[in-house]
Amino acid sequence: xxxxxxxxxxxxxxxxxxxxxxxxxxxxxxxxxxxxxxxxxxxxxxxxxxxxxxxxxxxxxxxxxxxxxxxxxxxxxxxxxxxxxxxxxxxxxxxxxxxxxxx
Amino acid sequence: xxxxxxxxxxxxxxxxxxxxxxxxxxxxxxxxxxxxxxxxxxxxxxxxxxxxxxxxxxxxxxxxxxxxxxxxxxxxxxxxxxxxxxxxxxxxxxxxxxxxxxxxxxxxxxxxxxxxxxxxxxxxxxxxxxxxxxxxxxxxxxxxxxxxxxxxxxxxxxxxxxxxxxxxxx
Numbered sequence: 001x002x003x004x005x006x007x008x009x010x011x012x013x014x015x016x017x018x019x020x021x022x023x024x025x026x027x028x029x030x031x032x033x034x035x036x037x038x039x040x041x042x043x044x045x046x047x048x049x050x051x052x053x054x055x056x057x058x059x060x061x062x063x064x065x066x067x068x069x070x071x072x073x074x075x076x077x078x079x080x081x082x083x084x085x086x087x088x089x090x091x092x093x094x095x096x097x098x099x100x101x102x103x
Numbered sequence: 104x105x106x107x108x109x110x111x112x113x114x115x116x117x118x119x120x121x122x123x124x125x126x127x128x129x130x131x132x133x134x135x136x137x138x139x140x141x142x143x144x145x146x147x148x149x150x151x152x153x154x155x156x157x158x159x160x161x162x163x164x165x166x167x168x169x170x171x172x173x174x175x176x177x178x179x180x181x182x183x184x185x186x187x188x189x190x191x192x193x194x195x196x197x198x199x200x201x202x203x204x205x206x207x208x209x210x211x212x213x214x215x216x217x218x219x220x221x222x223x224x225x226x227x228x229x230x231x232x233x234x235x236x237x238x239x240x241x242x243x244x245x246x247x248x249x250x251x252x253x254x255x256x257x258x259x260x261x262x263x264x265x266x267x268x269x270x271x272x273x
Contacts, residue, residue, distance in 0.1 A: 004217065007149070008210045010112050014119055014138075016203035021123030023195035024188045029128060029173055033135050036166065037119055040142055043154075051149040052217050056224035059231060063239055065154045069161050070246050074253035076166045080173040081257035087177040088263075096189055 007048035015041035028083045028093045032076065039072045107148060115141030126187055128174040136167040150224060153231055 018037030025031060043065045050061020087093050090100075118138030122131045139162040146155035189195070210216075235243055 002216050005210055005213075006108065006112075007145070008216075009207060010115070010145075012203055012206040012210065013116060014142075015206070016199045017116070017119045017123055019202055020196055020199035023198060024192040025123065026185075026187060026189050027128065029170060029177070030123070030131060030187075033122055033131060033170065036135070036162075037122070037138065040139065040162070043158075044142060044145065047146055047149050047151045047154060051151065051224070054217060059234055062151055062154050062231065063234060065151070066157060066235075067242060067246055069154075069157055070250060073161050073166060074250050076169060077257040078253050078260070080169055081261040083173055084176050084261045093177050094185075 004048055004052040007044060011041045011044040011048070014038075014044065026094045026096050028086070028095050028098075029080070031095060032079045032083065035079075036072065036076060039068065039075075043068055108145070111141050111144045111148065114138075115145065129171060132167055132170045132174060135170065136163050139163050139167065153228055 015038050018034040018041065020034075021037070022031045022034030025034070046061045046065045046068070050056055050059075053061070083093055086098065090098060092098065115138050118134045118136075118141060121134035122138060125131050125134060139158060143155045143158040143163070146152075146158055
């Protein structure tokens with residue numbers, strides 16, 4: 001098998017696991033964990049394509065991954081702050097019960 | 104495909120599956136740290152040393168601990184006997200399986216995947232720093248601004264609002 005294909009398949013499995021967790025679990029924190037897993041799968045793709053691509057000396061893949069990690073860290077901080085604020089008001093982190101805006 | 108790849112692959116996937124399926128939220132956060140650690144190993148195997156160590160510092164060090172803190176701050180929100188999956192979990196599982204099937208079939212059918220250079224690319228951290236300070240200096244500054252704004256926003260969102268004084272109109 002092409003070595004790049006192995007990394008891409010691993011990334012696809014990781015993305016699918018994160019997606020399955022994000023859409024099936026009830027706890028908002030686990031939903032955020034699933035989103036983090038999906039972001040990491042995308043990062044793995046960047047690194048794999050950089051390593052096996054045409055011009056690895058340009059370092060575009062690594063720079064993109066560094067920026068992506070920083071943005072994901074900001075996203076995690078804001079997301080967890082939102083979950084804590086919602087918990088303080090609604091006393092729950094169950095996304096099935098947070099339906100007060102449902103028409 | 105070497106033995107270390109399969110080892111790290113198994114570690115990462117086991118951590119990810121455990122993070123998505125365990126009932127105890129602290130166990131989920133720790134499994135997530137294991138999955139992130141496996142991914143960092145894969146980055147190191149792909150000769151991306153800086154990305155691997157950044158992954159360890161940011162994800163295993165910061166994000167996993169942040170999630171543990173959030174779990175502890177929202178502790179006791181759910182009764183223990185409540186199901187952890189939503190009622191129509193099979194729909195979500197089907198969607199995820201479909202997405203995986205589409206991506207995997209695209210990867211397997213692709214004939215244009217590059218085989219890559221046989222020798223590892225020689226990237227040193229000094230080159231990376233040079234690039235960040237010359238070619239990518241504007242994105243770096245914007246990123247710093249974004250991080251500052253996001254962290255201030257997170258603090259403001261999570262601030263305790265003062266309880267309304269008695270006598271105030273609600």
